[in-house]
Amino acid sequence: MKKQLTDLACLGGLPLFADKLYVGRPNLCSREKLHAALDQIFDNRWLTNDGPFLRRFEEKLQEFLGVRHVVAVCNATIGLQMVYRALGRARSARKKALMPAFTFIATAHAWEWEGGQPEFCDVDPERHLLSPADAAAKLDDDAALLVGVHTWGQPCRIAELEALAKARQIPLVFDSAHAFSNFHGSRRIGGFGDAEVFSFHATKFFNTFEGGAITTNDDALAAELRHMRNFGFAGYDQVARLGTNGKMQEISAAMGLCLMDELDALLETNRRNYRAYLDAFRSCPGMSLLQLDKPDSLNCQYIVGVLAPDSPPFLRDLLADVLWAENVLVRKYFHPGCHRAAPYAARAPAPVLPITEGLCRRVVVFPTGTAVQPEQIRQIAETVRFVLEHADDVQRQRKKQP
Amino acid sequence: MKKQLTDLACLGGLPLFADKLYVGRPNLCSREKLHAALDQIFDNRWLTNDGPFLRRFEEKLQEFLGVRHVVAVCNATIGLQMVYRALGRARSARKKALMPAFTFIATAHAWEWEGGQPEFCDVDPERHLLSPADAAAKLDDDAALLVGVHTWGQPCRIAELEALAKARQIPLVFDSAHAFSNFHGSRRIGGFGDAEVFSFHATKFFNTFEGGAITTNDDALAAELRHMRNFGFAGYDQVARLGTNGKMQEISAAMGLCLMDELDALLETNRRNYRAYLDAFRSCPGMSLLQLDKPDSLNCQYIVGVLAPDSPPFLRDLLADVLWAENVLVRKYFHPGCHRAAPYAARAPAPVLPITEGLCRRVVVFPTGTAVQPEQIRQIAETVRFVLEHADDVQRQRKKQP
Numbered sequence: 001m002k003k004q005l006t007d008l009a010c011l012g013g014l015p016l017f018a019d020k021l022y023v024g025r026p027n028l029c030s031r032e033k034l035h036a037a038l039d040q041i042f043d044n045r046w047l048t049n050d051g052p053f054l055r056r057f058e059e060k061l062q063e064f065l066g067v068r069h070v071v072a073v074c075n076a077t078i079g080l081q082m083v084y085r086a087l088g089r090a091r092s093a094r095k096k097a098l099m100p101a102f103t104f105i106a107t108a109h110a111w112e113w114e115g116g117q118p119e120f121c122d123v124d125p126e127r128h129l130l131s132p133a134d135a136a137a138k139l140d141d142d143a144a145l146l147v148g149v150h151t152w153g154q155p156c157r158i159a160e161l162e163a164l165a166k167a168r169q170i171p172l173v174f175d176s177a178h179a180f181s182n183f184h185g186s187r188r189i190g191g192f193g194d195a196e197v198f199s200f201h202a203t204k205f206f207n208t209f210e211g212g213a214i215t216t217n218d219d220a221l222a223a224e225l226r227h228m229r230n231f232g233f234a235g236y237d238q239v240a241r242l243g244t245n246g247k248m249q250e251i252s253a254a255m256g257l258c259l260m261d262e263l264d265a266l267l268e269t270n271r272r273n274y275r276a277y278l279d280a281f282r283s284c285p286g287m288s289l290l291q292l293d294k295p296d297s298l299n300c301q302y303i304v305g306v307l308a309p310d311s312p313p314f315l316r317d318l319l320a321d322v323l324w325a326e327n328v329l330v331r332k333y334f335h336p337g338c339h340r341a342a343p344y345a346a347r348a349p350a351p352v353l354p355i356t357e358g359l360c361r362r363v364v365v366f367p368t369g370t371a372v373q374p375e376q377i378r379q380i381a382e383t384v385r386f387v388l389e390h391a392d393d394v395q396r397q398r399k400k401q402p
Numbered sequence: 403m404k405k406q407l408t409d410l411a412c413l414g415g416l417p418l419f420a421d422k423l424y425v426g427r428p429n430l431c432s433r434e435k436l437h438a439a440l441d442q443i444f445d446n447r448w449l450t451n452d453g454p455f456l457r458r459f460e461e462k463l464q465e466f467l468g469v470r471h472v473v474a475v476c477n478a479t480i481g482l483q484m485v486y487r488a489l490g491r492a493r494s495a496r497k498k499a500l501m502p503a504f505t506f507i508a509t510a511h512a513w514e515w516e517g518g519q520p521e522f523c524d525v526d527p528e529r530h531l532l533s534p535a536d537a538a539a540k541l542d543d544d545a546a547l548l549v550g551v552h553t554w555g556q557p558c559r560i561a562e563l564e565a566l567a568k569a570r571q572i573p574l575v576f577d578s579a580h581a582f583s584n585f586h587g588s589r590r591i592g593g594f595g596d597a598e599v600f601s602f603h604a605t606k607f608f609n610t611f612e613g614g615a616i617t618t619n620d621d622a623l624a625a626e627l628r629h630m631r632n633f634g635f636a637g638y639d640q641v642a643r644l645g646t647n648g649k650m651q652e653i654s655a656a657m658g659l660c661l662m663d664e665l666d667a668l669l670e671t672n673r674r675n676y677r678a679y680l681d682a683f684r685s686c687p688g689m690s691l692l693q694l695d696k697p698d699s700l701n702c703q704y705i706v707g708v709l710a711p712d713s714p715p716f717l718r719d720l721l722a723d724v725l726w727a728e729n730v731l732v733r734k735y736f737h738p739g740c741h742r743a744a745p746y747a748a749r750a751p752a753p754v755l756p757i758t759e760g761l762c763r764r765v766v767v768f769p770t771g772t773a774v775q776p777e778q779i780r781q782i783a784e785t786v787r788f789v790l791e792h793a794d795d796v797q798r799q800r801k802k803q804p
Contacts, residue, residue, distance in 0.1 A: 026449050035437055047428045047604035047611045074476050074612065077633070077647035105633050105641050112644055115517055202449035202651075209449045209651040210476065231479070231507050232744065237734060239507050239743035242514055245479035249604075249611040251653055332639060341641035342634060 001379070002386045010325035011397050016379055017327040021367035023302075024203030024331075027266055029258035037254035048249040049230070057253035058213075060260060064181075065190035067215045069222035071229060072248040072256075076177050076199035076212030080110035082228050082246055083195045083214055086221060087145060087171040089114045094144035099175075100130040101339040102356045103149045107175045108338040116144065120339045122353045128152065128290070128304075128363075131355075132160035139168055148193065149175040152290060152302045155184035158192050165193070173197070176215075180206050181263065183297035190215040195225075200252075205266055205301040205369065206259055208252035267299055269370050274300040276374035277366065280381035286311065286388040287364075302333075303366040305384070309358060315388075316362055318395055322387050323364075328380055331365040403781070404788045411727035413799050418728035418781055423769035425704075425733045426605030429668055431660035439656035450651040451632070459655035460615075462662060466583075467592035469617045471624035473631060474650040474658075478579050478601035478614030482512035484630050484648055485597045485616055488623060489547060489573040491516045496546035501577075502532040503741040504758045505551045509577045510740040518546065522741045524755040530554065530692070530706075530765075533757075534562035541570055550595065551577040554692060554704045557586035560594050567595070575599070578617075582608050583665065585699035592617040597627075602654075607668055607703040607771065608661055610654035669701055671772050676702040678776035679768065682783035688713065688790040689766075704735075705768040707786070711760060717790075718764055720797055724789050725766075730782055733767040 007013040037053065044052060054072060061070040073079040088097060088111070097111045101120035108118040121134040128151050135146060146165045148156035156174065165172035172192075177199035179189040190196050195218070200211035216222050224241070227234050232243030259266075274295055281289045290304035307316055316332065323330045337360040338344060339351050366380065387394055409415040439455065446454060456474055463472040475481040490499060490513070499513045503522035510520040523536040530553050537548060548567045550558035558576065567574035574594075579601035581591040592598050597620070602613035618624050626643070629636050634645030661668075676697055683691045692706035709718055718734065725732045739762040740746060741753050768782065789796055 026447050028444050028447065031441065031444055034440065038437065038440065039433065042430050042433055045428050045430065047609065049604065074480075075647040075649070078476075078480065081646065105645075106647065109633060109644055109646065113646055202451065207449065209653055210647070210649060231511060237737055241744050242511055243507075244483065244511065244515055245477040245508065245612070247477070247612060249654070251611055252651070335639055342643050 002383055005390060005393055005397055008322060008325070008394065010322050011394070015325065015327045016383055017376065020327045020329055021372055021376065022329050023365050023367050025367070025369050025371050026202045026207055027205055027259065027262070027370060029255060029262055033258040033261070034255060037258060038251065041250045041254065046250060048247055051250040051253070053250045053253040053257060054248055057256045060257065061213060064260070065188050065215055067191040068217045068219065069215065071214040071222060071225045072253060073212045073214060073229060073246040074248055075201065075210045076197055077106040077110055078244070078246045079197045079212045079214045080106065080175065081114055082225055082244070083173055083197055084111050084114045084116065084145065086224050086228065087173060087194055089116060089144070092144050094142050096143045097145040097147050098135045098138055098143055099147035100149050100151070100356070101337045101351065101353055102128055102334050102359055103151060103175065103338060104177065104334060105338055105341055107147065107149055108344065111147070112343070118338065118344065119143065120344070120351045120353060122355050123151070123359070125355045127154055128359055129154060129156050130161070132157050132164055135161070136164055139164065143168065143170055146170055146172045147175060148172065150179035150182070150189055152304055153178040153182050153298050153300070154292060155179070155182065155189060158184055162193065177204070178302065179299070180204065181267065181299050191217055194218060195221060200256060205270060205299055206263065208248065208256040211248050211252045211256065266370070270300040270368060271295055272374065273368040273372055273377060274303060276377040277303045277381070280378045281305070284381060284385050284388070287384060301368065303368050305364040305366060306359065307362040307364070309362070311362060312391070313361065314395060315391055316364060318391060318398070319364060319384065319387055322394060323383065326383060328367060328383070330367070333363060333365050335360050404785055407792060407795055407799055410724055410796065412724050413796070418730060418785055419778065420729070422729045422731055423774055423778065424731050425767050425769050427769070427771050427773050428604045428609055429607055429661065429664070429772060431657060431664055435660040435663070436657060439660060440653065443652045443656065448652060450649055453652045453655070455652045455655040455659060456650060459658045462659060463615060466662070467590050467617055469593040470619045470621065471617065473616040473624060473627045474655060475614045475616060475631060475648040476650055477603065477612045478599055479508040479512055480646070480648045481599045481614045481616045482508065482577065483516055484627055484646070485575055485599055486513050486516045486518065486547065488626050488630065489575060489596055491518060491546070494546050496544050498545045499547040499549050500537045500540055500545055501549035502551050502553070502758070503739045503753065503755055504530055504736050504761055505553060505577065505740060506579065506736060507740055507743055509549065509551055510746065513549070514745070520740065520746065521545070522746070522753045522755060524757050525553070525761070527757050527760070529556055530761055531556060531558050532563070534559050534566055537563070538566055541566070545570065545572055548572055548574045549577060550574065552581035552584070552591055554706055555580040555584050555700050555702070556694060557581070557584065557591060560586055564595065579606070580704065582606065583669065583701050593619055596620060597623060602658060607672060607701055608665065610650065610658040613650050613654045613658065668772070672702040672770060673697055674776065675770040675774055675779060676705060678779040679705045679770070679783070682780045683707070686783060686787050686790070689786060703770065705770050707766040707768060708761070709764040709766070711764070713764060714793070715763065716797060717793055718766060720793060720800070721766060721786065721789055724796060725785065728785060730769060730785070732769070735765060735767050737762050
């Protein structure tokens with residue numbers, strides 16, 4: 001426990017932990033199972049292209065998510081690009097997709113890559129989710145698509161976004177990168193809007209090395225996406241449309257299948273840690289944790305700290321620097337916000353996003369997952385409290401250092 | 403050996419082979435090595451994002467290919483899209499890329515996906531490679547890029563294409579999907595033009611499950627592509643440009659590293675089979691094999707039969723159908739040609755590509771690789787001779803069948 005400034009690792013003390021604690025440390029399936037799957041893939045001599053592991057994985061996800069179609073892809077960004085093209089760029093000459101700026105850059109880049117221009121909207125201060133009101137205000141005749149993001153795994157304000165998209169007759173896509181296995185009411189995320197896109201990237205709590213999946217209840221869209229994923233092939237030697245290579249390879253599908261067996265345990269660990277963080281940060285002047293509605297229906301893979309609105313500008317970066325030195329590798333998601341990243345930052349007029357601006361400079365995401373124990377969480381919280389109490393002194397001392 | 407029509411499997415006989423022989427049957431590395439690599443990846447808990455296997459794989463390829471930069475990617479199509487964007491679409495408003503139509507559809511689709519329009523050129527009848535003369539004739543002020551394809555692994559007419567690109571001041575890209583490990587003169591394919599793109603797809607003789615690599619000697623381009631591959635990130639939390647997810651995962655890089663150990667043996671097998679095919683087809687009226695210059699400097703992964711120019715229109719499809727029934731799964735590459743596939747077929751004016759048209763209806767690609775033995779090759783050639791001798795009778799008998 002840190003009792004004086006020089007106990008802090010950044011000021012010469014010992015780090016809180018000998019091993020680094022990460023946000024998004026990859027979860028691994030049973031080695032034995034994946035080795036067995038690899039043997040099976042070698043026996044099949046079928047490494048990609050709609051192989052048996054891919055088919056089983058897609059079927060398993062369809063059942064699990066309660067959605068008619070799962071199209072597994074090589075990664076979620078390519079999945080977003082495919083969906084954006086199919087539902088947006090290929091259907092109209094309109095350029096804009098409305099989306100939050102408080103999201104990982106791929107939400108925006110995928111649309112820009114497809115030749116569109118993101119129109120950034122603000123989020124609400126409590127849950128950090130796309131504001132339907134701001135989206136409605138920015139929705140004009142150049143809007144091709146509405147993109148909700150289930151940030152931190154929380155369901156968007158789905159009904160309001162669906163109503164908005166329907167009223168304006170534009171498709172609705174959800175970036176569900178954070179939301180695998182999560183519920184909205186009694187239904188799992190995956191079947192809302194026209195399509196949803198999940199990430200199974202290594203740093204997500206459920207991963208396929210790299211990978212992702214598009215989900216939809218629209219039969220025609222699913223067929224289009226399956227063709228698009230495989231160079232537009234609609235049959236043997238028959239290219240029916242423009243396509244790319246969005247295929248997930250067999251070994252990735254095998255990882256996904258094996259990890260599905262661990263899902264309950266991973267969820268339980270994440271929820272245990274979430275409760276431990278809530279408890280540990282219950283009294284932490286200057287910092288509050290994002291409180292999830294119904295955490296037992298969510299994967300709780302992100303532990304989101306938010307500094308008080310009146311925090312001094314240096315505080316979040318100071319806190320992050322101090323914690324990194326303690327081997328607590330917090331992340332400053334989503335700093336600086338998509339609207340302040342290239343190529344969007346150079347565009348005029350800059351969008352007015354006061355809530356996003358505040359969150360981008362006040363959010364700290366904490367490590368969780370199987371490598372993080374409740375006792376460590378208590379120590380992290382104590383260290384944060386100590387830093388916040390002595391922030392000005394820590395800042396002064398750090399500036400003195402060579 | 404087939405002595406009468408009813409010996410043919412399609413007419414009631416026994417198939418020539420009990421097991422199917424494939425074009426592009428995946429080559430596998432040592433299982434033990436890949437299992438060990440998987441253990442290492444689990445120990446590292448590092449599944450993607452510039453991990454140690456990826457770095458070693460890129461370094462190994464740089465050395466092997468003799469090129470300054472190798473940027474491994476999730477697949478060659480995404481690699482082509484990245485290169486086309488960096489060298490073409492991002493640099494000018496010009497729409498055209500000149501390329502052969504006698505190529506896999508991804509060569510064209512990647513450009514179209516990036517918002518360009520392929521301008522299809524013809525090939526030469528002997529080696530099936532992009533005709534510099536036709537490219538020169540079609541090169542106008544709307545041309546952004548020249549794309550050579552090392553079809554069947556043979557080096558393009560590189561010097562002529564380089565001169566043409568230089569004279570017109572447009573970048574030159576090679577689609578090197580077929581050409582891994584091959585030489586042009588004393589240098590390996592990989593360092594020519596502004597960039598080259600290799601495929602390591604499962605069906606290539608050297609594979610990484612799915613995967614590919616961009617190679618270039620241009621430092622600035624390599625840096626741009628590395629950023630582009632990783633969402634435009636140029637540093638921690640710093641997005642410097644538009645990007646996508648083109649990353650190759652660790653297990654794929656591990657497969658590549660392990661297969662590099664088998665490369666000499668795989669090349670020797672392919673060359674042995676190539677010589678056996680040449681020998682077996684030496685006297686085969688109506689069909690000739692594509693003869694490679696210096697086959698010992700090439701990977702010989704494609705065995706290309708070309709029916710005589712005066713063949714009846716039904717012959718190639720008949721031959722393919724007959725051979726499939728014999729479990730010899732030949733492929734009709736590149737039927738029908740990119741220019742006759744969607745979305746290009748609908749465009750006017752249709753390009754005039756007489757050599758391509760002829761090849762698209764007369765080429766048959768034969769199985770090779772480690773599963774194919776010289777004795778089988780002799781049997782395949784005998785069957786082909788038998789079919790070509792009795793083509794009209796076979797065709798009549800097949801039509802009689804229910």
